Amino acid sequence: MQRRDAPSSEWPADRQGDGPAAADAPAVRVDHDATVAVLLPLPLGEAYDYRVPSSMALAPGDFVAVPLGKRTLAGVVWGKARGDVDPGKLRDVERILPAPPMSDPMRRFVAWVAAYTLSPPGAVLRMAMSVTDALEAPRTETVYRLAPAATPLALAGVKLTPARRRVLDFLREAPALPLVDVARQAGVGAAVVKALVDAGWVEAVQRRQARAAAPAAPAFRPTLSEAQAAAAADLVDKVNAGGFSTTLLDGVPGAGKTEVYFEPIAAALAQGRQALVLLPEIALSTQWLDRFARRFGMRPAEWHSDLTSTERRRTWRDVAEKRAGVVVGARSALFLPFADLAVIVVDEEHDGAFKQEDGTLYNARDMAVVRARLSDVPIVLASATPSLETVANARAGRYGALHLPDRHGGAQLPGVAVVDLRRQAPARGRWLAPAVVTAVNETLARGEQVLLFLNRRGYAPLTLCRTCGHRLQCPHCSAWLVEHRFRGRLICHHCGYGAPLPAACPSCEDKDSFVPCGPGVERLAEEALALFPDKRIEIFASDTVGSRRAAQAMVERIAAGEIDLVIGTQMAAKGYHFPLLTLVVVVDADLGLAGGDLRAAERTFQLLYQVAGRAGRAEKPGRALLQTHIPDHPVIQALASGERDQFNAAEMAARESAGWPPFGRLVAIIVSGTDEAATDDAARALARAAPVMDGIKVLGPAPAPLSLLRGRFRRRLLLRSQRGLKVQGIVADWLAQVTVPPSVRVQVDIDPYSFM
Structure with a gap:
């Protein structure tokens, strides 16, 4: 076995300035030889050379089992071996795995993703080999069928018990089945079937275990507009x-x-x-x-x-x-x-x-x-x-x-109205404005459904001590703990840490001093239950529908009209068709607009536009109400007017003038470690080695918005470039100049979406 660097001809070039549509990569070609390169699904940047036994013929894409240290791993024949290694030092490919070979387009795709994201090819291959059990021969089962010798003519003069006759009559009309199914269908014991096998009238054969086929139904092609x-x-x-x-x-x-x-x-x-x-x-x-x-x-x-x-x-x-x-x-x-x-x-x-x-x-x-x-x-x-x-x-x-x-x-788009919370403030301790409460009551009185949308899980996003102001924070992340009152827990939504609400403040030791600040869906549900006590109210969030089956049950109940008022996060915002839902209330339309996130306005507009679109999708007309403290914000104005294209044009113009995506390129470098000083040192070393050239600007290092995540301190650098530059090569050369300690991890995010 010998490591080899991937030949440059096998790995695709960086995506050009015209986006992913320009992707292309030459196919890997392997001449049959005594050695091959095998890529393993490990976070390695290199393939390994193996000797091919004379009894084995391999082709590109074959899945093979190869030794690595004391283990045997599955890998893919990736290309030619380097050929300059002493054959005596190579280890043999053990066997070809009985799976369809990885196609040429798929191998090129793995290589392209690795090159584009600056990831080890083996790490990308691992995503394509996520089910290693599937590479082995499919499991088989023993089934029983009528033997060829068991013709009516051959059986005419044979004395058979009624039980044996029932088995033969059944198998004459039935497909091959497992023993238990044959015995049950024929109304006999398993011993009767086995006796017929011994007599040569029934035979046992092996077949691949079949997936139970879903019952087919007539296809329905709707009439399109x-x-x-x-x-x-x-x-x-x-x-x-x-x-x-x-x-x-x-x-x-x-x-x-x-x-x-x-x-x-x-x-x-x-x-x-x-x-x-x-x-x-x-x-x-x-x-x-x-x-x-x-x-x-x-x-x-x-x-x-x-x-x-x-x-x-x-x-x-x-x-x-x-x-x-x-x-x-x-x-x-x-x-x-x-x-x-x-x-x-x-x-x-x-x-x-x-x-x-x-x-x-x-x-x-x-x-x-x-x-x-x-x-x-x-x-x-x-x-x-x-x-x-x-x-x-x-x-x-x-x-x-x-x-x-x-x-x-013929359904109409919902009308969108803005509720200015500066002029129509909710009652103290409440989160729904009076006009919204009236609209909800009127909608429910008509037998229609309401969605109260708030993209915050839990009871309250922040819990603090009213005596000293101490805030309960996750010990592993720079994030506040979110109270989930229905579960009696404080939970970090970033690492999953949970703890009960302490009886006393850990800072001032005052007892029963903690108060929730701001609403989450649980607190909103509490208010809805008080305002509409005779209505069926449910929360639609990942805490209450944590699986696809649970989500399916919730969606079916809403569609069937079994729920009057839905309180939902973004899980309830997309893609659903609820015929009775005619009113959508966005409880906090300003959520997501604050901060310096490049895509904050775009994401907020997309989310609220989608959630407003849940209303009035059938015969009944719908409307959406947006509660906001900043009604003049461009996002709120665009939603109220329905001018999506105008919003996009304004957002695009702002991005273009500043050179932000999609008119420029971004690469985030995330430096993290359990030792804060070592993390800072590595981040500063990277900043000193940052590329200096036309069309490139490097910002940072700076603490990430989540500067502590799952026990790791995090620092970020951001490279901004002109659109036409091939940033992968620039970033790879940059990182190669700096040696970071093993305790520090450097992660590259090409085209970052989130800046947390």
């Missing part, structure tokens, strides 16, 4: 023609974007090929799966963190062997081994949940465009509030654009 039909036809043509393209499917909430992009999926299935749909959150898939089942008469394969290990293994294998036609999943589904991908859809493409913030840092939306480019297939980016990066690409002509301006079925 003229705008929907035109957009669908365009996307279907792209799938039928083949080749890479990126299309923004932009439509107001309720315009029927899902039904439109179902059509290119149907075209892919008609060709016998595969489709991938990425959704930002597990909970969002609840109604989506029902809509898919109605449209296609079957359910797609799912890929998310709620799956069991058995489900993950089967799904991974089904995708690789082309038994799964459509996969819907979270961002990690992008790394599944599609055998014949025909189209990719990224729904809610603007959503921040597509950004991976741990391990390899990547944006699944951008990387989906890259995967489509390397697979030479079309991709659809769907959103009612497209990201400014996507809008800029569409305006520049790099992406196509389709627009759905109206709600489907």
Whole structure:
């Protein structure tokens, strides 16, 4: 075994200035030889050379088992070995794993993501090999069927007991089944079936364990509006023609974007090929799966963190062997081994949940465009509030654009009104303005539903001592502990630390002195119960619906009208269709606008526009009320007027004048360690070695907004560059100049989304 550096010809160049659509990378080619390079799913920047036994023939992409130290690991044949290592020092490839080889586009995708994100290729490969059990031969089971010798003629003169006769009669009409099923269906004991095997009339055979097939139902193709039909036809043509393209499917909430992009999926299935749909959150898939089942008469394969290990293994294998036609999943589904991908859809493409913030840092939306480019297939980016990066690409002509301006079925967009809290202050200790309380009462009296939206979990975002002002803070993070009164705990939403509310202040020792400051959804629920005591009230947040099944149950209850008033965080804001929901109240429209986050205004507008769009999606008209202390803020004004495009234009102009994305590039360097002094020293050393050149500016180091996270001190540097520069090479050369101690970690975030 010998480590080797990846040849430069095998690793793609940095993304050019025209965005991810420009991604390309040459395919890895391996001549058959006595040695090969094997990439392992470990955080290593190099592949390893192994000797190929004379009895073994290997090709690029083969999954193999190889020794590493005292372990045996699965890896992928990646390319040629270097060839300058003494063969006597190499170790042998142990065996070829019985799994479909990793395709050439997938290997190029792994290499591209690694080069773009400045991550070790092995760390990216680990995401594509997340289910190592699936690389082994599928599990088999013993099933029983009628033996070829058991013809009616052969059995005519044979004396059989009634029990044996029932078994043979059953198997003559039934498929091969496990022993317990044959015995149960025939109404006999297992010994009767085994006796027939001994007699040669029944045979036991091995077969791969089959997934229980979901019952098929008639497919239903809805009638599309003229705008929907035109957009669908365009996307279907792209799938039928083949080749890479990126299309923004932009439509107001309720315009029927899902039904439109179902059509290119149907075209892919008609060709016998595969489709991938990425959704930002597990909970969002609840109604989506029902809509898919109605449209296609079957359910797609799912890929998310709620799956069991058995489900993950089967799904991974089904995708690789082309038994799964459509996969819907979270961002990690992008790394599944599609055998014949025909189209990719990224729904809610603007959503921040597509950004991976741990391990390899990547944006699944951008990387989906890259995967489509390397697979030479079309991709659809769907959103009612497209990201400014996507809008800029569409305006520049790099992406196509389709627009759905109206709600489907004649439904009207909700009217949006601003409630100025400076003039209509809530009662003391309350958070809903009098005008809002009146509107909620009127809506509930009509038998319609209300959503109170507040993007804060728990009871209160801050708990402090009324005597001395001491604030309860997480011991592992620079964040306040959030009271969750219904659970009787204080919880850190960043690391998960929890503790009961202390009986006395740890600073002044005054007892029973802690008071909650500000509202969370639990405190808002407390107020709603007092104001509307006879109504059915539920909280829709990750604390109350922590799994897809729980979310599905909640969504079904809301859609069925079993809940009158929903109090929800952003989980309730996206993608749902609730026919009886006609009033949305944004309790704190200013939340998210404060601070220096580059995307604060954009994210706030997207979130509030989406949550307002939950109202009035059926026959009943809807409206949204925004409670705010800053009614003149551009975001609030844009929401009230419905001028989304004007907001985007103003935000784009401000970004362009300052050189911020999408008109410039950003790279965040996060330095962290358990020793604060060592962390500061490493950050300052990096600052001294920062590149000095035209078009580049390095800011920092400075404490990150979360300067302590999970027990690690954090410092940030920010590199800002002109759009056309290849920042990966610049950053790699910069970091190579500085040696940091083992206790300090340096993490690179290309195109950072969050600045925490």
